[in-house]
Amino acid sequence: xxxxxxxxxxxxxxxxxxxxxxxxxxxxxxxxxxxxxxxxxxxxxxxxxxxxxxxxxxxxxxxxxxxxxxxxxxxxxxxxxxxxxxxxxxx
Numbered sequence: 604x605x606x607x608x609x610x611x612x613x614x615x616x617x618x619x620x621x622x623x624x625x626x627x628x629x630x631x632x633x634x635x636x637x638x639x640x641x642x643x644x645x646x647x648x649x650x651x652x653x654x655x656x657x658x659x660x661x662x663x664x665x666x667x668x669x670x671x672x673x674x675x676x677x678x679x680x681x682x683x684x685x686x687x688x689x690x691x692x693x694x
Contacts, residue, residue: 629642
């Protein structure tokens with residue numbers, strides 16, 4: 604198959620998109636997905652090895668964003684967003 608396909612790490616199926624692969628993981632390999640992860644988050648983990656993100660300001664762990672399908676750029680500390688905003692203004 605072409606280089607743009609994704610091979611399942613647990614069986615011999617190939618997928619054209621990460622969304623298709625995540626749906627496959629959820630349907631056929633749900634027992635492998637940790638209870639604190641969504642299917643797409645598990646796909647992201649398989650791809651990158653990351654179980655959390657890091658805040659761009661203080662490097663604290665960040666949570667998963669289901670809408671963007673990535674980890675958030677900022678932790679839950681509101682000061683981090685404020686610091687980033689001030690850095691942006693000063694550039």
